[in-house]
Amino acid sequence: MNTILIGLMTMGGLGLFFASVLAFAYEKLKVKEDPRVEEILETLPGLNCGACGLAGCRELSEKIVAQGTLDHLRCPPGGAETEEKIAEILGISAGTLVKKRAVVKCGGGKSLAVERAEYRGIENCTAAELVAGGSKACTYGCLGLGDCVKVCPFDAIHMGEDGLPHVVEEKCTGCGLCVEACPRKIIELVPCQNRVAVACNSRDKGAVVRKACKVGCIACMICVKNAPEGYLVSDNLARVNYEKGDAAAEPALAKCPTKCIVKL
Amino acid sequence: MDLLILFISAAVVNNFVLIYFLGICPFLGVSNKLEKAFSMGLAATFVMVLAALVTWLINNLILIPFNLPFLQYVAFIIVIASLVQFVEMFIRKVSPALYRALGIFLPLITTNCAILGMALLSALREYNFIQSIVFGFAAGIGFTLALLIMSGIREELETAPVPEPFKGAPITLIIAGLLALAFMGFAGLITG
Numbered sequence: 001m002n003t004i005l006i007g008l009m010t011m012g013g014l015g016l017f018f019a020s021v022l023a024f025a026y027e028k029l030k031v032k033e034d035p036r037v038e039e040i041l042e043t044l045p046g047l048n049c050g051a052c053g054l055a056g057c058r059e060l061s062e063k064i065v066a067q068g069t070l071d072h073l074r075c076p077p078g079g080a081e082t083e084e085k086i087a088e089i090l091g092i093s094a095g096t097l098v099k100k101r102a103v104v105k106c107g108g109g110k111s112l113a114v115e116r117a118e119y120r121g122i123e124n125c126t127a128a129e130l131v132a133g134g135s136k137a138c139t140y141g142c143l144g145l146g147d148c149v150k151v152c153p154f155d156a157i158h159m160g161e162d163g164l165p166h167v168v169e170e171k172c173t174g175c176g177l178c179v180e181a182c183p184r185k186i187i188e189l190v191p192c193q194n195r196v197a198v199a200c201n202s203r204d205k206g207a208v209v210r211k212a213c214k215v216g217c218i219a220c221m222i223c224v225k226n227a228p229e230g231y232l233v234s235d236n237l238a239r240v241n242y243e244k245g246d247a248a249a250e251p252a253l254a255k256c257p258t259k260c261i262v263k264l
Numbered sequence: 265m266d267l268l269i270l271f272i273s274a275a276v277v278n279n280f281v282l283i284y285f286l287g288i289c290p291f292l293g294v295s296n297k298l299e300k301a302f303s304m305g306l307a308a309t310f311v312m313v314l315a316a317l318v319t320w321l322i323n324n325l326i327l328i329p330f331n332l333p334f335l336q337y338v339a340f341i342i343v344i345a346s347l348v349q350f351v352e353m354f355i356r357k358v359s360p361a362l363y364r365a366l367g368i369f370l371p372l373i374t375t376n377c378a379i380l381g382m383a384l385l386s387a388l389r390e391y392n393f394i395q396s397i398v399f400g401f402a403a404g405i406g407f408t409l410a411l412l413i414m415s416g417i418r419e420e421l422e423t424a425p426v427p428e429p430f431k432g433a434p435i436t437l438i439i440a441g442l443l444a445l446a447f448m449g450f451a452g453l454i455t456g
């Protein structure tokens with residue numbers, strides 16, 4: 001009987017002691033946190049994808065509150081809708097967000113790009129890139145082993161029959177994880193309203209490109225001649241000047257001799 | 265010298281995870297990335313040292329004098345849980361950076377069996393104050409070591425051609441088993 005009583009009292013005492021210590025500490029050590037941090041955190045998608053360049057949604061939320069504005073802070077998966085809500089919480093107007101999606105800048109599929117070797121290593125682009133630059137003759141083209149497909153949290157990239165990844169635009173949130181995953185930096189985030197793109201990433205000279213791929217950019221400048229505003233050519237590679245929009249780029253669409261300018 | 269032997273014994277020879285099979289949950293759950301595993305190990309070591317300190321005091325100053333060692337389980341759980349809560353609040357106030365590094369992992373180890381096991385073993389073996397702190401530290405280091413080895417292997421494994429049915433948990437368990445076998449090789453190093 002006595003043991004039970006002492007036991008009860010000891011445990012009760014311990015419990016009471018710790019409870020009071022914790023209650024006291026809770027009051028004393030309370031960290032003042034802006035309630036808007038929680039509010040914004042609930043508004044954010046909560047994917048912790050890191051597309052904002054910060055380590056997770058919480059950090060973004062803290063930064064937004066600390067800064068008081070959305071300047072230079074973006075939540076690509078959340079998009080304009082989320083940003084409007086955040087702006088509402090902050091009591092400011094949202095900046096205009098250009099919605100972007102991933103575009104694969106390589107058209108060198110199975111029958112079009114020259115294979116110089118057979119790759120039998122680990123099924124992973126990064127590994128293939130390390131082993132003498134993969135199987136394709138083009139050292140800038142898509143390796144086709146799907147690092148981008150694996151990294152996509154939205155199931156928005158699929159490997160096509162042609163051995164190239166295809167982006168499902170409705171699912172793509174423009175988070176940019178595939179851009180990071182690609183060892184050759186072939187994928188680019190392009191504003192959704194831009195439909196015309198150069199599907200090539202090769203900075204090799206024209207003669208080299210011709211030998212490696214049927215649809216490579218040879219930097220012949222024909223696009224610039226047909227649409228001076230729409231394209232920029234440097235490093236032996238044409239790029240669409242996205243700021244000028246499709247209207248400026250379209251005149252050259254049919255003129256490209258290697259058909260590497262495509263309409264998505 | 266005895267303390268050094270105690271340390272090696274608890275950290276390597278009688279590794280908590282791989283020999284005693286304590287703390288398997290974080291061992292499997294938080295071992296997919298090296299960085300996360302390290303943070304978890306750090307948090308566990310930290311809590312283990314603190315828990316060793318406090319449970320020794322509770323055991324020797326309260327439970328034994330009152331002749332209540334049978335309440336060790338309950339008392340230690342209360343102590344460790346409140347301690348972790350307190351430490352979490354304290355770190356949050358004092359160092360937000362450390363809080364962010366350990367923060368997510370601290371609640372996870374509140375009632376981790378490795379920590380309770382450490383406290384109970386330490387009481388069972390009647391360690392003195394210094395010994396039990398060294399024991400707690402060594403247990404934490406051993407836990408970190410196991411987690412780091414495991415996460416290193418699992419990072420490599422991501423690119424390995426694992427047969428379809430073995431992907432994920434099965435291969436992880438197989439590796440855990442092999443690691444445990446490997447650690448048994450240390451068994452003759454120190455007896456006791």
